[in-house]
Amino acid sequence: GIVCSFSDSTGSITNETGFTRAQLTEVCDLKNVKRGRLSELSGMSGAKYHAGKSVWQLGLNCDIALPCATQNEITVEGARNLVQGGCWCVAEGANMPTTNEAVDVLKSKVDIYIPAKAANAGGVATSALEMAQNSARLFWTAEEVDEKLKGIMNNIFATAYSTAQEFDRPWDLQFGANAAGFLKVYKAYKAMGYLKF
DSSP states (O other): OOOOEEEETTEEEEOTTOOOHHHHHHHHHHHHTSOOOGGGGTTOTTOEEEETOOGGGSOOOOSEEOOOSSTTOBOHHHHHHHHHTTOOEEEOOSSSOBOHHHHHHHHHHSSEEEOHHHHTTHHHHHHHHHHHHHHHTOOOOHHHHHHHHHHHHHHHHHHHHHHHHHTTOTTOHHHHHHHHHHHHHHHHHHHTTSOOO
16 A cells, blocks of 8 residues: 555645655654654645645545544544545544544445554553563564554454454444453453452
8 A cells, every 4th residue: 555644733634645655754754753743744745735634534545544642632523524535444542543433434334443442552562561570571573562552453353353243343442442451351350259240
């Protein structure tokens, strides 16, 4: 696939034919090393900068959307724009980047909606792995951490997917993740004798 947009708190930058590898490197360097704003790339070849506009307001055509910045960045208007632009998959990379109303639109219109609690669990999982390493005074290579993280993320997906199926809600990964979490807590409380039902 191709990457066709980025956004930050000051605006967004788009390239409908897709950013080149060199341009992606430039964006990563600007954001991760220089800590700059996308407005600094307004002259990038083939790209257009949209001051003060969220990428979700622009009505771009896309297959996959990855909201990874802030809470509530996709509103109902943004969700409708994604649907009209042909988006078939939304995977949340930020904590609750989609308003509840927009989630309802996406879940009814896109093929796959992956909520933050499933798609964005990698950071928390990596922190847990780091704590486990530290408490056991172990050292894992980057490859070992990646392998463990891959297993955790695969398990999260499989659990959310199978729980949704079990409750006759196929591909409702938000419901599956919520129900799986609730069942885990319920079983733990029951096992400890706090619940009698």
